[in-house]
Amino acid sequence: MLHLQGERLAYGDHVVLPDVDFRLRPAERVVLLGRSGSGKSTLLNTIHARLVAQGRRDLALVPQEHGLVPQLSVFHNVYMGRLNRHRAAYNLVNLVWPLTSQRRQVEKALVAVGLEGLGRKPVGALSGGQKQRTALARAIHHGGTVLIGDEPVSAVDERHAAELIARLGQRFETLVLALHDVALARLIATRIVGIKGGRLMIDRPAQQVSDGEIDALYRL
Ligand SMILES: Nc1ncnc2c1ncn2[C@@H]1O[C@H](COP(=O)(O)OP(=O)(O)OP(=O)(O)O)[C@@H](O)[C@H]1O
Numbered sequence: 719m720l721h722l723q724g725e726r727l728a729y730g731d732h733v734v735l736p737d738v739d740f741r742l743r744p745a746e747r748v749v750l751l752g753r754s755g756s757g758k759s760t761l762l763n764t765i766h767a768r769l770v771a772q773g774r775r776d777l778a779l780v781p782q783e784h785g786l787v788p789q790l791s792v793f794h795n796v797y798m799g800r801l802n803r804h805r806a807a808y809n810l811v812n813l814v815w816p817l818t819s820q821r822r823q824v825e826k827a828l829v830a831v832g833l834e835g836l837g838r839k840p841v842g843a844l845s846g847g848q849k850q851r852t853a854l855a856r857a858i859h860h861g862g863t864v865l866i867g868d869e870p871v872s873a874v875d876e877r878h879a880a881e882l883i884a885r886l887g888q889r890f891e892t893l894v895l896a897l898h899d900v901a902l903a904r905l906i907a908t909r910i911v912g913i914k915g916g917r918l919m920i921d922r923p924a925q926q927v928s929d930g931e932i933d934a935l936y937r938l
Pocket residue numbers: 729732734752753754755756757758759760761782
């Protein structure tokens with residue numbers, strides 16, 4: 719599906735990951751772990767950009783800052799997950815005066831993330847956890863086979879985070895997620911990638927990765 723080979727990931731002169739080898743295969747559930755600033759978002763964003771450049775459309779994204787429009791309603795933000803499926807005029811009608819059929823479909827995505835009935839609320843008036851759920855609903859509404867998520871449940875409490883991650887696992891065949899919660903990573907990951915010191919220190923099937931190795935990622 720994707721193969722990064724000896725790639726140098728940098729922002730101008732600031733090299734984050736100088737020599738990345740990373741392969742993504744269909745149906746993998748890859749979780750990226752590592753300290754803050756280790757390069758998880760950098761790798762995720764590169765993976766997303768490459769898949770888009772390949773012309774993949776079956777790809778949903780939950781970015782770290784959610785990428786929502788706070789002035790617009792939850793409905794509008796979630797509807798935007800499918801903008802590319804319709805003609806501009808149809809989208810315009812729905813953004814101004816949503817059709818019942820579209821409201822129903824968006825509502826299904828809202829139910830999936832526990833935001834039922836909140837479609838009319840402006841995103842700017844939501845809690846942090848609700849904003850994050852809105853971003854998840856947009857990804858679910860977009861649909862596809864691959865989900866790229868940067869800390870997609872970080873603002874949700876532990877129990878609900880596990881439920882939401884499990885739901886994402888049901889909806890998307892292939893997952894690449896950055897997570898900070900190791901227990902959550904263990905629930906969903908078939909493969910763990912641990913980043914430290916500019917390298918992918920770990921890249922193995924999840925059951926072969928010990929807790930000690932994961933702890934070492936977070937040690938200075
Ligand atoms: N747009 C950018 N321009 C320049 N440097 C950046 C940019 N984004 C990230 N960096 C730097 O790249 C490094 C890796 O950042 P990245 O966001 O990939 O880490 P992360 O592991 O996702 O961190 P966190 O867990 O805090 O989100 C950091 O040193 C960060 O300061």
